[in-house]
Amino acid sequence: MAIVRSKLELDPDLPDFPTITHALAFAAGHVPDRIAMICEDKSMTYAQYARGAAGLAAELKSRGAQGSRVAIMMTSSIEMAVACHGGMAAGAQIACMNPNYSAREAAPLLADTDPAVIVTEPAFAEFARARAAEAGIAEVLVLGDGETEVAAWFDDAGLALDGDLPGPDDPSAMFFTGGTTGVPKGAEHIHSMMMWFCRMNGSVWPARFDQENILSVAPMFHIWGHHYANIMPVYLRATLVSVPQYKPEIVLDQFERNRISVFAGGPAAIYIGLLRSPAADTTDFSALRHCFAGGSPCPESLLLEWREKTGCEIHEGYGMSEGAPVSGNPAGGAGKLLSVGLIAPMTSIKIVDIETGDKILPAGERGEICLKGPQFTRLYRSRPEETAIAIRDGWLHTGDIGYLDEDEYLFIVDRKKEMILVGGFNVYPREIDEVLTGHPSVHEAATVGVPDDFRGEMVKAFVALVPGETVGEDELIEYCAGRLVKYKVPVAIEFMEALPKTGANKIDKLKLRGLKD
Numbered sequence: 001m002a003i004v005r006s007k008l009e010l011d012p013d014l015p016d017f018p019t020i021t022h023a024l025a026f027a028a029g030h031v032p033d034r035i036a037m038i039c040e041d042k043s044m045t046y047a048q049y050a051r052g053a054a055g056l057a058a059e060l061k062s063r064g065a066q067g068s069r070v071a072i073m074m075t076s077s078i079e080m081a082v083a084c085h086g087g088m089a090a091g092a093q094i095a096c097m098n099p100n101y102s103a104r105e106a107a108p109l110l111a112d113t114d115p116a117v118i119v120t121e122p123a124f125a126e127f128a129r130a131r132a133a134e135a136g137i138a139e140v141l142v143l144g145d146g147e148t149e150v151a152a153w154f155d156d157a158g159l160a161l162d163g164d165l166p167g168p169d170d171p172s173a174m175f176f177t178g179g180t181t182g183v184p185k186g187a188e189h190i191h192s193m194m195m196w197f198c199r200m201n202g203s204v205w206p207a208r209f210d211q212e213n214i215l216s217v218a219p220m221f222h223i224w225g226h227h228y229a230n231i232m233p234v235y236l237r238a239t240l241v242s243v244p245q246y247k248p249e250i251v252l253d254q255f256e257r258n259r260i261s262v263f264a265g266g267p268a269a270i271y272i273g274l275l276r277s278p279a280a281d282t283t284d285f286s287a288l289r290h291c292f293a294g295g296s297p298c299p300e301s302l303l304l305e306w307r308e309k310t311g312c313e314i315h316e317g318y319g320m321s322e323g324a325p326v327s328g329n330p331a332g333g334a335g336k337l338l339s340v341g342l343i344a345p346m347t348s349i350k351i352v353d354i355e356t357g358d359k360i361l362p363a364g365e366r367g368e369i370c371l372k373g374p375q376f377t378r379l380y381r382s383r384p385e386e387t388a389i390a391i392r393d394g395w396l397h398t399g400d401i402g403y404l405d406e407d408e409y410l411f412i413v414d415r416k417k418e419m420i421l422v423g424g425f426n427v428y429p430r431e432i433d434e435v436l437t438g439h440p441s442v443h444e445a446a447t448v449g450v451p452d453d454f455r456g457e458m459v460k461a462f463v464a465l466v467p468g469e470t471v472g473e474d475e476l477i478e479y480c481a482g483r484l485v486k487y488k489v490p491v492a493i494e495f496m497e498a499l500p501k502t503g504a505n506k507i508d509k510l511k512l513r514g515l516k517d
Helices: 020-030 046-062 076-088 101-115 122-135 191-204 223-236 248-257 266-277 302-308 384-390 429-437 475-482
Strands: 035-039 040-046 069-073 093-097 115-119 138-143 170-178 184-190 215-217 239-242 263-266 290-293 314-320 323-328 341-345 348-352 367-372 394-403 409-414 420-422 425-427 442-452 458-466 492-495
Touching: 020 046, 020 076, 020 425, 040 046, 040 076, 046 076, 046 223, 069 076, 069 101, 069 348, 076 223, 076 266, 076 409, 093 101, 093 263, 093 409, 093 492, 101 122, 101 184, 101 425, 115 122, 122 138, 138 191, 138 302, 170 191, 170 223, 191 223, 191 323, 215 248, 223 239, 223 263, 223 314, 239 314, 248 266, 263 266, 263 429, 263 442, 266 290, 266 302, 302 314, 314 341, 348 394, 384 425, 420 458, 429 442, 429 458, 429 475, 475 492
Parallel strands: 035 239, 069 093, 069 115, 093 170, 115 138, 215 239, 215 263, 263 290, 290 314, 458 492
Antiparallel strands: 035 040, 170 184, 314 323, 323 341, 341 409, 348 367, 367 394, 394 409, 420 425, 442 458
16 A cells, blocks of 8 residues: 545635634634633633633733743643633743643753743642742743632723734644653644644534534643644634543533533543443433544444443544644544544555555555644654654654554554553653662662553553562552652552563563563
8 A cells, every 4th residue: 555645625614714813813703702611610701712812912922922932831721721822822832731740740841841931820830930940931920819810801802812913834832742762842833733633623523613512521731632622612613611620420410511512532531431420321412413532542342332322423533742633533424443534634644664664564554654744743842853753754653553444544553662541641661660760679660551441551560679678569659659640650560570681681561561471
């Protein structure tokens, strides 16, 4: 099979705004009183959304953000949505970060971002100020609860998104992914990439303008959560219902309370958790039209059980921090179980041999997935070597292993990298290994992913202790918990006298994963 160009076409009727900022400005003029977002006990209209973004943009410009970067360290909220759009409206590039990261996890992200301003919320203000002081960042802006209140801009009719707005080729955002060593790197996005996302996504998974109620539970600092909370709903002039903390009973309540028509579910674990809740048996799903999944594969049993319970299909797709969408099972079209669907419009794909990356493989043969399209990053910030490895002659080498069938449906089967996928979050083993070997009793450590029915994979570590030293599993897990965000912390640690080695004297992770004798 040669290079495959998508057989799907862009819907010619979908609007093409210069940037998502222009889309928000249009929404504010077209449906000013429509509820744009609901989050817990707060809500805002599109008129208020645009005014909030304009007010914050002016504040950020006064702090030197224009033409620079804005780090956003917040949980999903109305304030975070305004922060993202306000940052972009200010002519800055936003960089969303998990606010629950430890100091050691946040430091390299801030170093690479080199932001003019950190925007955060009261719960993380002390942490953000400490990291800013360490990194030499002059400005920290705290939104909410008596600090800078975005609601103060909502009723100011003098605020509008007009005049000095960004253009299609201007930087819009960066999303962090890991390299072969697990060192974070920021995939640079420009505004046109976000608009390609909207138009490609709308062509594969079409939704109605001015009508949809979209439910999102993924965190906004993740590309899936960001694009399905801050980008696609604004493009569609939909009402976004955001649940900042995933609790199945709370999520299920939203389907009825807000008549959810589109569920941007995300990883399989989200759907599994909802189905296992007793509340699922009494939930009214009658308004539901589309359900989308990505971030981890959905087993066939889950797809069938969800359809039986809700009467609605889960449409699986594939994307990444470097750009989205890659592919999707078309809504209203022929999907294939266990496939991530057809390649998105305007996108080309080739499957190449793993060893050299030069030989294009035929249909049905597994190899590394390589992609080309206007929605993909062209570089990683401050990482020229990583950029040269991943992006060659305009092709993004994903590190994911898959194959195309005869109908050009894509199937993901494995990862070339050792990355672990926990509930849709990327976990890089080397980072955990380094934390474990920092313990004075640990001689060597190796972390692997092992299958887990709920999260897709779970983190398991193997440890060999320094001779004569003793330490328990619970103590080491607690040690990791003080240095890593929760989803990276091993759930199990197995002790060995010595870790198995390959012929080259490297730790044999295939053996640890039980993939060879």
